[in-house]
Amino acid sequence: MVTMRHHVRPVLTVLCSLALLAGTSCAGERPELTSEIVLEQPDPTPLPPSTDASLSQPLEVTEPESSVATEAEPSPPTESTPQDASSSDTAGSDTNAVIRPEILVIRELAVYPHDDQAYTQGLFVDEGVLVESTGQPNESTVRRVDIETGDIIEQVDIPNQALWGEGLTRVDDMFVQLTYLAGIAYYWDADTLTLIKEESYTGEGWGLCLDGDRLVMTDGSDQLFFRDPLTFEEVGRVTVTLEGESLTRINELECVDGQVWANIFTTNLIVRIDPDTGIVNRAIDATALGAPRPATSSVLNGIAYDAQTETFLLTGKDWPTMHRVVFEAPSS
Ligand SMILES: [Ca+2]
Numbered sequence: 260m261v262t263m264r265h266h267v268r269p270v271l272t273v274l275c276s277l278a279l280l281a282g283t284s285c286a287g288e289r290p291e292l293t294s295e296i297v298l299e300q301p302d303p304t305p306l307p308p309s310t311d312a313s314l315s316q317p318l319e320v321t322e323p324e325s326s327v328a329t330e331a332e333p334s335p336p337t338e339s340t341p342q343d344a345s346s347s348d349t350a351g352s353d354t355n356a357v358i359r360p361e362i363l364v365i366r367e368l369a370v371y372p373h374d375d376q377a378y379t380q381g382l383f384v385d386e387g388v389l390v391e392s393t394g395q396p397n398e399s400t401v402r403r404v405d406i407e408t409g410d411i412i413e414q415v416d417i418p419n420q421a422l423w424g425e426g427l428t429r430v431d432d433m434f435v436q437l438t439y440l441a442g443i444a445y446y447w448d449a450d451t452l453t454l455i456k457e458e459s460y461t462g463e464g465w466g467l468c469l470d471g472d473r474l475v476m477t478d479g480s481d482q483l484f485f486r487d488p489l490t491f492e493e494v495g496r497v498t499v500t501l502e503g504e505s506l507t508r509i510n511e512l513e514c515v516d517g518q519v520w521a522n523i524f525t526t527n528l529i530v531r532i533d534p535d536t537g538i539v540n541r542a543i544d545a546t547a548l549g550a551p552r553p554a555t556s557s558v559l560n561g562i563a564y565d566a567q568t569e570t571f572l573l574t575g576k577d578w579p580t581m582h583r584v585v586f587e588a589p590s591s
Pocket residue numbers: 381382383427467468511512513561562563564
């Protein structure tokens with residue numbers, strides 16, 4: 260049993276409601292996924308700005324954290340404990356304290372066209388040009404896209420059209436692209452989009468980004484997997500927690516300045532994760548984008564950081580729009 264101060268419970272409740280309304284969970288109740296299922300669109304419940312000064316206090320728990328990764332996941336690493344969150348801005352001194360994320364809001368700077376036939380699975384900005392990985396059998400591609408016009412500059416199909424393209428990032432002079440269930444990582448020449456090599460891995464492939472000298476990868480669970488960028492060998496992993504509870508269905512990723520931004524599958528929730536601890540230290544409700552969504556499968560997915568403008572680009576599966584945004588503290 261975990262008890263919380265009544266005045267902070269709504270924060271976790273609202274955040275988790277985004278996932279729960281979409282059939283997912285913040286509490287580690289991960290459904291079995293045998294395919295990239297289509298779920299109902301999340302209820303567009305807006306996340307109110309956090310203006311309650313009392314929310315700056317950490318949650319209190321009566322028992323040490325022990326419920327993380329109770330699924331058939333591999334054992335979590337020992338470093339995944341709230342008290343190790345020294346890099347979090349909200350870290351407390353209580354060894355039982357639960358780190359609570361800062362709630363940010365989206366400020367939209369521009370809206371651009373996006374191919375509404377692009378089932379976006381990976382999104383990356385490469386020197387001002389979008390590089391996008393799309394999924395679905397017979398529709399999986401790697402493409403270069405003009406950010407502002409949405410025009411496809413160059414596109415190649417993945418070699419096996421029975422597979423799904425998934426997360427994508429850049430490593431040296433290559434783009435690395437996951438596949439959903441095949442355990443294959445494609446390495447593409449970043450200049451010519453020709454296939455250089457393949458590496459293999461175990462399990463599902465969802466999101467991918469490069470954090471310094473290691474890849475960060477998700478598989479739909481509550482784990483961030485760290486891999487060698489060239490051999491794809493696993494070099495570590497961490498369990499992701501939101502207010503002390505396992506956070507599952509972590510999808511598309513973006514590594515920025517040592518932190519990992521992530522879409523949470525089938526929700527409008529975007530989080531920032533400290534990869535050293537797995538703790539979510541920022542949370543954003545992207546419902547405010549108000550993007551047209553042509554189908555129930557058209558969930559928010561695709562987050563890329565444009566270093567030239569210090570902005571993020573967000574889109575979704577088959578969304579007709581791409582959104583340039585910044586995340587910031589709510590105005591008081
Ligand atoms: Ca990305």
